[in-house]
Amino acid sequence: MTHSLTDQSTDLSAPASAADEHYEDWSERQALAEAMIPIIGRLYRQNNVVTSIYGRGLINESAIHLIKAHRFARRVDEVELDLQDTLPVLQALAAADPGAASVDLARLTRKYKQEAGEADLTEWVKAELGDVAGRKGATGPDDGEGRRGTDVILYGFGRIGRLLTRILVDHAGKGDGLNLRAIVVRKGSDNDLMKRASLLRRDSVHGSFQGTITVDEAANTILANGTLIQVIYSDDPANVDYTAYGISDAIVVDNTGRWRDREGLTQHLRSPGVARVLLTAPGKGDLPNIVAGINESAITDADQILTAASCTTNAIVPVLKAVSDRYGIVGGHVETVHSFTNDQNLIDNFHKGERRGRAAALNMVLTETGAAKAVAKALPELAGKLTGNSIRVPTPDVSMAILNLTLERPTSPEEINTYLRRTALHSPLHKQIDYIDSPEVVSSDFVGSQYAGIVDGRATITADDRVVLYVWYDNEFGYSCQVVRVLETMAKVHPPAFPRV
Template sequence: MTVNEDSFTDWNNREEIAESMIPMIGKLHRERDVTVLLHSRSLVNKSVVSILKTHRFARQIAGEELSVTETLPFLRALTTLDLGPSQIDIGMLAATYKTDDRGLSVEEFTAEAVAGATGADKIERREPRDVVLYGFGRIGRLLARLLIEKAGSGNGLRLRAIVVRKGGGQDIVKRASLLRRDSIHGQFQGTITVDETSDKIIANGNEIKVIYSDDPTSVDYTAYGIKDAILIDNTGKWRDREGLSKHLRPGIEKVVLTAPGKGDVPNIVHGVNHDTIKPDEQILSCASCTTNAIVPPLKAMADEYGVQRGHVETIHSFTNDQNLLDNYHSSDRRGRSAPLNMVITETGAASAVAKALPDLKARITGSSIRVPAPNVSIAILNLQLESETTREEVLDHLRNVSLTSPLKRQIDFISAPDAVSSDFIGSRHASIVDAGATKVEGDNAILYLWYDNEFGYSCQVIRVVQHVSGVEYPTYPAPAD
């Protein structure tokens, strides 16, 4: 047999193993509300090739490829346990098992590692929490995709309604079409139909009512059977407590803003300060996409080395508030053609750091340049540290943070030397550390942080919503502090 045939046989064997994993992953998700992860990446509803690629990607962060032959025994062990709602990382199970010298079997080790999700300690499945989207633009439609995706188990969050202003003819048909096909993020994974007579979009079996309204104070959500819902305002029209309070109507319990909040509205970056949300807080903000990109790695660096001061320069994709061609705009430079120019503009991300990291005394400044790319941005974080270090130490630290720390869902790590912006479309992390671009000299560190400013940010919003709704399930093995 030739080398080529050996490689092809190995590929076929791994395909067969990945195929056998799919029904186990699906059954755990549907019947027990268990999300199977691989180094923080969900394997639910993934194809054979996607599962294999996710395993292969492990070499970017862990240093070596992870094989499905290594993770399959742990997945099988999970199917034998009486699990409650949880997220279980079989990549971390496989990695920690390698370093365990007690001679336990895979089954014994797995049962011990996920003990908090079994028996008397397990969380009981909860009734789904109603969610309403106020607005249905770029972020709104991605939030809808994520909410529909996460409704697969029948629990967790349930998208009940979308509130928009009435457009022209075939309004609901056109909105459904924008949900179905996206020029950047591709096709919707599933089926979408429209019931024009009842103003409903049915996506993967989820009936979503389209409510037409120009004024949030005019809507009674209980009339649509909605109760105790979390409303996500993705219009950005109101950013202070007074304006956002307009949404607190019958049927709505909490309001989450997908833009930086003003005044005393808490700005929340999941993974960093979401545990500071007071149970009775009704209004909160998820800050901006850039704030979510820089705050987690900034915290990781401050915790390890201390930070005296810093500056963030954001090279940001153009957004819908800019003009396609030169035209009047309330902001001087944003009136110039977005697809034809680099446009210097302001960013509030640096000042928002203080809200998310109040204990960080370092002064952080920031500026931004909008560039002719439709999605994915990069933040260049230039830090003066309190202690000297080396490039190797910083990269090892950030790699470990991305693998095992409580920030592993926020921070990703890539060492590919040819990575470019389009490679990060669809990333679910708040930011991705580019190892090859990182520069460290003494007490100065410069981090290059990629982020999908649409989808990655939307994932952060959903994490906040899950937290305040009480359906943010624990992850096993538990991340290191």
Template sequence: MTHEHHLQAWQESQELAEAMQPLIGRLYRQQGIEITVYGRPLQNASTIDILKAHRVVRRHEGQPLAIQHSFPLLKALCELAPSAAEIDLGKLAVGYWRDHSDESGIVDYLAAKLAPALGQGALPAPTDVVLYGFGRIGRLLARLLIERTGAANSLRLRAIVVRGGREGDLEKRASLLRRDSVHGSFNGSIEVDLERSAIIANGTFIQVIYAKQPSDIDYTAYGIDRALIVDNTGVWRDELGLSEHLKARGAAKVLLTAPGKGEMKNVVFGVNHDVITPQDNIISAASCTTNAITPVLKVMQDRYGIRHGHVETVHSYTNDQNLIDNYHSGERRGRSAVLNMVMTSTGAAKAVAKALPELKGKLTGNAIRVPTPNVSLAIINLSLEQGTDRESLNAYLQQASLSSSLHRQIDFSASTELVSSDMVGSRFAGIVDSQATIAEEDHCVLYVWYDNEFGYSCQVVRVMEKMAGVIRQDLPA
């Protein structure tokens, strides 16, 4: 192809990507449909991101998906008007064009593939959400909830609760939501309503409530009722402490964004979210590391069986460490986080057993905090009940990332140039770095990257939806 042909082809693809954007937005806002391409979400995606998502198909199919092939299916989707589903447009397009040579059969094909999401009637009323705490995870949860606004939105962010209330506090909170040194600028506009003590983000009115303890709050005074309270402070870790939230008028359920203590259910979405019942009022979404490693460990256990293993996490520093050497109650954590690699402990390996009981007592773990602000790496060293080799193991993990029930949790990379910053903003719980895989007979070592902030927050939102009773079809099956 000549230079002109390359440029013309690119411009044609870009125009189709631009035409896709309003269709994708309309499907989400009006029907509760989330469009993906091989797991890459297209909602609020730029034209370039849409084109890049189509190129990801090459990793699994050997060639990229032409947007000229996916666009007519997206148009037909809008006409069929499915509801409450996550639909992988990439898988539908690849499947259709594998067996068809023209567009004449698209509607019938989609009607068959999307039957569970057709004719479902009215969508359920949204659940009020309160973020108790507004730190790293709280602000990312706010971003995720705000981007999902629309008539079909199942989770409605109504308020955040923080300590303080001093002059200038509201503007500071809004500024931290607007700008983030790791995740970049907020995608939209943010206003501050000083008179009503609120932040308005992309039209979402978020009441800012100042309180010293959960039981002091009357949410109904703000028009909030039967709310899901998402505690991201880490102050309370057991059911007794978290039950203080349920003493507040208007609060119905509590989700902890940290490992829960005692008999509390620790949920890793995709692995054991079915343990959540309508009667559960207090749930833990476990830790970022537990969410990253448990899906991979589950698929390994299902296929090969795990005799025992060790998990070493190379983890970015967090806010509980010191910038420079100072007193800290934890061993070694008082030393400068930005100048040292710091050995510490992790409960993630033992916590896996709460979501995957068959691995109880089979895993050990340690952690090394390193001088990076985000994205961590789990090194999983396993002794297996069945032997394998590197090629077979990678092929299995790639297939799990594409078509297993854990395809939203496990991503797969074949790049030889991958580094930690490439995973910032990943919506997967973990990303298998296949180029680092070691496998010989009954022993293997897996390297799993994870955005310990954003990827974990996406898992938290999935648990929130389950607690709110949201049933979202995952299509095509």
């Protein structure tokens, strides 16, 4: 086939025109995202409103991040979220001048488009917020009294302690929610404070701290994005006078793992200024394991010591709950493929635990997990139905739970995947369960996930009444988010979530 010069010129101009259209579209999306940023910031600072798009936080993020979050929505709704739709919803939200709330813009926009018809957007948003509308940042019931917030002390400053610090600083708001007041550690060196601050500032897995950190060595404090954190040196949980630092009625979050029974953790309650204790590990004996989204309603004011279970328990319990409710579970086995942790050796050396003395970065290490048994504390109906084991693998973060279950009735991959996807989108477990259907995702894609667990739909296998589900989880950050959710319930500062599920 031959072409004239005119034909060739026409062919060359078409891509240029298409390129211009794409550039204009991108510029328009950037402008819309940039218009959203100050509104998101004001809602957070003035109203205690945390905004997200299907769990992807929007506070202190760039225009590019907002565009990517809108793009991500196609994994949930099978269509990209349009900034031209969400910006007016965000503006209506600001006009409602709400009290403290957690608002998913994607879900709120979707609900308005599906249910509101021709209703005025601003009035619809106010009606959706109900009693929260017009309360400008107020937390808790409208009783006419101001709220001081709840003091939080982190006992230990390891992997989970530092991530909890990042989350609590990021969600400090107006200071009438969870207030991180202090961390307690054993002094490791003369320049201990600078080293602790450096570990908070830089993280090989989770990246740099987003903000500013200032160290006052004379006062032993770390100032992180306006949150003043007192660093206290002690190796005795019963011998710290927190009231000397202006701390009272505090919740101590013990993330050392040194004490895991009631007797050991009760030591914290002997220190002045402490009211309650939360352990970031499975508790022993009669200590209740609380999994956010599942059994936090069981928490009472009389519970002085609680545990947030383990990262694996948090990852699997919400999915097991969803499957049990729909299909019933006869029995099964849970195998976790878990990233290595700090209690393993870097190279071969003595370790009191079996196999854990072998080099963590060079081996798959078979070990045990108590997650399967711990499930029964959160889901009593599954007591005695599950077995479990774990394989530690040479990755620093993100793990996978393989749930091999026998159900009370048969299903298919399409049926159970559709159910779990809808559960992740529409159920009260939407903050705990995420769902993904991609042929290319690997473990590093889930670093920083705020969900307890992410169902990998492409990997689901069924055979009559048997199903094998693969659940990814960020065993550090995702778990830390669950711990904060338990903290919010203990402190009664858990903001209402919109739209209502």
